Amino acid sequence: MTVLAITEHRRGDVRDVSYELVTAGRELADDLGTDLELAVIGGDVEGFAEDVNRDGVDTIYTVDEGEEFNHGVYTQAIEQLAAEVEPTALLMPNSVNGLDYAPAVAEGLDLPLVTDVVDFETNGNLEVTREQYGGKVETTYDIDADDYALTIRPAEWPKAEAAGDAAVEAFDADIDEGALGTTVNGFEEVGGGDVDITEADVLVSIGRGIDEEENLPLVEELADTLGATLSSSRPIVDNGWLPKNRQVGQSGKVVTPDVYIAIGISGAVQHVAGMKGADTIVAINTDPNAPIYDIADYGIVDDLFEVVPELIEEFGGEAPDL
Amino acid sequence: MKILVTVKEVAEVDDEFQISGLDIDEGSLEYDLNEWDDYAVEEAVQISEENDDVEVVTVTIGPERAEETVRMALAKGADRALRVWDDSLENAQFLDVESKADILAAVVEEEDPDFVLTGVQAGDDANGATGVALADRIGFEWAAVVNALDLDIEAGVASVHRELEGGIEELTDVELPSVLTIQTGINEPRYASLRGIRQAQRKPLDVHTLDDLGLDDSVVESPVERTSMYEPESEGDATLWEGSAEETAGELATFLRDKGVVEG
Ligand SMILES: Cc1cc2nc3c(=O)[nH]c(=O)nc-3n(C[C@H](O)[C@H](O)[C@H](O)COP(=O)(O)OP(=O)(O)OC[C@H]3O[C@@H](n4cnc5c(N)ncnc54)[C@H](O)[C@@H]3O)c2cc1C
Ligand SMILES: Nc1ncnc2c1ncn2[C@@H]1O[C@H](COP(=O)(O)O)[C@@H](O)[C@H]1O
Numbered sequence: 001m002t003v004l005a006i007t008e009h010r011r012g013d014v015r016d017v018s019y020e021l022v023t024a025g026r027e028l029a030d031d032l033g034t035d036l037e038l039a040v041i042g043g044d045v046e047g048f049a050e051d052v053n054r055d056g057v058d059t060i061y062t063v064d065e066g067e068e069f070n071h072g073v074y075t076q077a078i079e080q081l082a083a084e085v086e087p088t089a090l091l092m093p094n095s096v097n098g099l100d101y102a103p104a105v106a107e108g109l110d111l112p113l114v115t116d117v118v119d120f121e122t123n124g125n126l127e128v129t130r131e132q133y134g135g136k137v138e139t140t141y142d143i144d145a146d147d148y149a150l151t152i153r154p155a156e157w158p159k160a161e162a163a164g165d166a167a168v169e170a171f172d173a174d175i176d177e178g179a180l181g182t183t184v185n186g187f188e189e190v191g192g193g194d195v196d197i198t199e200a201d202v203l204v205s206i207g208r209g210i211d212e213e214e215n216l217p218l219v220e221e222l223a224d225t226l227g228a229t230l231s232s233s234r235p236i237v238d239n240g241w242l243p244k245n246r247q248v249g250q251s252g253k254v255v256t257p258d259v260y261i262a263i264g265i266s267g268a269v270q271h272v273a274g275m276k277g278a279d280t281i282v283a284i285n286t287d288p289n290a291p292i293y294d295i296a297d298y299g300i301v302d303d304l305f306e307v308v309p310e311l312i313e314e315f316g317g318e319a320p321d322l
Numbered sequence: 323m324k325i326l327v328t329v330k331e332v333a334e335v336d337d338e339f340q341i342s343g344l345d346i347d348e349g350s351l352e353y354d355l356n357e358w359d360d361y362a363v364e365e366a367v368q369i370s371e372e373n374d375d376v377e378v379v380t381v382t383i384g385p386e387r388a389e390e391t392v393r394m395a396l397a398k399g400a401d402r403a404l405r406v407w408d409d410s411l412e413n414a415q416f417l418d419v420e421s422k423a424d425i426l427a428a429v430v431e432e433e434d435p436d437f438v439l440t441g442v443q444a445g446d447d448a449n450g451a452t453g454v455a456l457a458d459r460i461g462f463e464w465a466a467v468v469n470a471l472d473l474d475i476e477a478g479v480a481s482v483h484r485e486l487e488g489g490i491e492e493l494t495d496v497e498l499p500s501v502l503t504i505q506t507g508i509n510e511p512r513y514a515s516l517r518g519i520r521q522a523q524r525k526p527l528d529v530h531t532l533d534d535l536g537l538d539d540s541v542v543e544s545p546v547e548r549t550s551m552y553e554p555e556s557e558g559d560a561t562l563w564e565g566s567a568e569e570t571a572g573e574l575a576t577f578l579r580d581k582g583v584v585e586g
Contacts, residue, residue: 010486069492071464094450096486099442099503100466103419103455112545113419115449127549133335133346133446138554145545181463181497191489202583226584238507244489251485259583280581282574283560287337289553296560298577300570310571315584 003029003036004087006078007052008095009043010069011187014051017093017152019159024152025091026056026160031122032088035059039171041077042066046168055162061085061171071101072180077173078105084171087147089126094151096251106149114141115151116269134266135291155273191252193245200229203257205248205275207233209264209285209304213241217320218308219263225317231255233265249274263304267292284308323373323475325366326435327380327400328426328453329359331391332446344415344548355391358441362504364511366439367399369473377401381429383422385412389527396522397514404429408531414542421542423455428535430460437480438501442467453503463500469508 005025007018022038029036035058040048045062053060063077078101082090090109092102094116106113118138119129126143128150197203204223210216223230230246237247248255250270260278265271267283267290275281276295283296284304293299300307309319331353339350355363363380370376380395381404382388392403406425411417417425430438440453457464469491470483484492485505496502514522532541563573578584 010490071466075458096467096484099450100454100464100484103423103451103453104458104464106451107420107423107455107458113451113455114546115419115451131554132448132551133333134448136335136339136553137341137346137551139344139548140550142547142549143545144547148545181500182465183495185493185495187486188483188491188493189489190491226578228584234506240510250487252489254488259578259581282577289337289339293560293562294554294556294558296558298574299560299562300574301562301564302567302570306567307571307574310567311574314571314575 001032001034001088002085003032003034003089003091004039004082004085005036005091006039006041006074006093007048008093008097009040009048012043014048015095016159017095017154018052019054019161020154020157021091021093021152022052022054022057022160023157027157028089028091028120034088037061037085037087038166039063039078039081041074042068042070049168053164053166053168054160055164056160057164057166060166060168062168063171063173065173065175068184069097070180070182070184071097071104072182073175074101075104075108076175076179077171079108080173081171082109089147090149092149092151094153098151102149102151109149111147111149112143112145113149113151114143116153117150118153118156120150131269134268136289153269191244191247193243195229195245197229197231197246197248198253198255200231200255200257202226202228202259202261203231203248203255203278204228204261204263205231205233205265206236206263207265208235210236213239215322216241218305218322221317221320222308222312225312225315228261233271262292262296263308265292266290267295323375323437324377324379324433324435325369325437325439326430326433327359327362327366327378327395328438328440329363329380329382329392329395330356330441330444331382331384331388332356332444334445341551341553344551346551353387353391355394356441356444358443358445358504358506360511361506361508362439362441363395363398363400364509365471365504368509370399373475379404379433379435381406381426383407383411383417383425392527393522394514396525396527397518398512399518402526402528404528404530406530406532406535408533410532410539410542416548417542418544418546419449419451419455421544422452423459424541425532425535425537426452426456427459428537429530430456432535436499438462440501440503442503442505453501457501463497464502465494465496465500466503467505468502469505471502471508
């Protein structure tokens with residue numbers, strides 16, 4: 001019986017979620033009265049094992065196979081390791097790579113899977129909490145099984161900081177190269193260009209509430225009037241209304257301005273990942289239940305098409321006719 | 323070549339809503355085609371337009387109401403549709419990832435596609451897991467969170483970009499047959515034309531029960547049970563400015579001036 005957590009790294013660095021997994025994993029291991037064990041798969045496994053050797057970890061298994069993430073290697077290695085250590089709980093990150101292997105591992109090991117978990121509690125069984133309907137509600141689920149797999153939401157648990165003294169053991173996985181049906185050929189960086197929204201002190205950020213491309217001049221004018229920089233949530237970029245380098249969030253940029261004015265943005269977790277570090281967050285959104293209000297410092301629950309023109313005028317600008 | 327696209331009718335919640343029991347009250351919900359699946363349908367239709375002899379079949383697990391959503395996919399160019407539903411699905415508390423993967427696997431067995439496209443996630447449940455679970459279940463290769471796709475049918479390889487965090491994309495070759503989970507922004511989903519909507523009415527939309535698929539009720543059983551749904555306590559303590567737009571804009575202006583971030 002143990003809690004087994006799978007760490008994550010990319011291009012030579014351990015990713016933050018690995019340290020969060022240590023915190024969450026220790027919490028769960030304490031609840032269950034078991035050990036916390038980690039797996040480090042691929043890349044500089046010795047170095048990564050040293051990095052994740054934080055307080056609360058009992059054992060770290062290193063699997064020295066490949067450089068970067070390959071889901072075939074991960075799936076095979078984790079299934080073999082699980083067969084050996086027989087984890088009660090298999091913890092994986094709800095990262096993009098987690099999405100690429102966790103469901104396959106759960107399916108392969110025939111474990112029930114709950115993804116994007118934000119909290120858990122033991123009460124005989126394990127009860128987990130997750131969000132639904134775009135973060136408007138939380139739901140709890142009771143897992144009536146001896147063993148189970150969970151993916152945990154990034155940035156939900158604090159990173160484990162204190163050094164630990166876990167035993168590091170090499171695990172000799174038997175990877176069937178012939179069964180690897182994907183080849184990772186490299187990486188590409190996107191979102192470059194002339195504007196760097198991470199440098200801005202004030203961001204006027206627009207979301208799907210703007211409704212149509214024809215309405216964009218309204219927020220462009222606001223940004224101009226305030227001497228601010230325009231950024232956006234993902235759908236605006238997906239629609240091709242603004243270039244990729246304006247996108248705030250998990251797959252865009254992480255910004256930390258003095259003031260972030262979120263206009264017509266609901267505050268989905270992947271958006272919030274990119275802006276929760278802003279000093280002051282102001283939300284303008286018609287929906288009082290929008291999750292953006294959970295992290296906003298100030299808010300105006302009103303129609304942006306009413307408020308933004310008034311704001312432009314306050315600063316002597318002229319709102320465009322839409 | 324046959325492409326199977328999984329589509330889900332997702333529920334969107336009104337600004338004001340009620341929870342009744344373990345779910346949001348029907349009256350507070352509106353339904354639409356899942357955003358991610360809209361991109362998956364478009365990707366499949368584009369492949370069928372660019373290549374000869376490509377059939378696009380969509381499948382949904384959902385009640386009769388979901389046919390509206392499915393017709394949407396047909397109107398955008400899918401050739402035919404399947405809907406899986408029966409009493410045991412209707413009575414299930416909810417369908418976990420494993421149940422959905424099992425049901426979709428039975429559809430794959432029946433349809434024998436070369437390529438399966440799903441969305442990265444369903445906007446309402448946000449499991450983000452069904453496509454990859456399905457791939458493992460049916461022994462297909464896969465790639466999750468695909469935001470660019472170049473398909474070489476001859477060579478049997480899909481060259482994809484996987485959108486990782488922080489503006490990094492992974493360039494990966496995936497052997498066919500495979501399941502790809504499609505990310506928004508990969509293409510520009512078309513609007514259904516009037517002609518498309520008319521044609522969609524005549525396209526086949528078959529309903530299968532679990533029994534038709536050779537499955538029994540046990541497929542909906544799950545060790546995972548929903549025990550509560552509630553509105554989260556607001557973690558924040560946002561100051562809400564109230565009044566007319568002029569008044570609230572004035573408050574915000576004062577704040578911005580006081581903070582010294584904006585002059586004038
Ligand atoms: C793997 C992955 C990565 C992702 N990466 C990112 C990312 O980097 N960045 C990102 O932003 N998203 C990302 N997303 C998408 C994310 O899940 C949400 O879909 C997205 O953030 C929603 O954008 P939005 O808030 O603009 O739109 P919506 O969620 O549709 O919200 C629109 C808001 O506007 C409000 N509104 C409507 N009309 C008005 C009006 N007239 N006045 C005022 N308010 C109005 C509504 O009440 C609503 O709250 C990612 C998703 C996945 C699965
Ligand atoms: N009930 C369903 N019927 C058909 N496809 C589904 C269903 N639920 C999920 N899917 C597919 O799986 C994807 C991911 O959903 P999920 O794993 O639930 O977040 C969706 O984008 C759909 O393509």
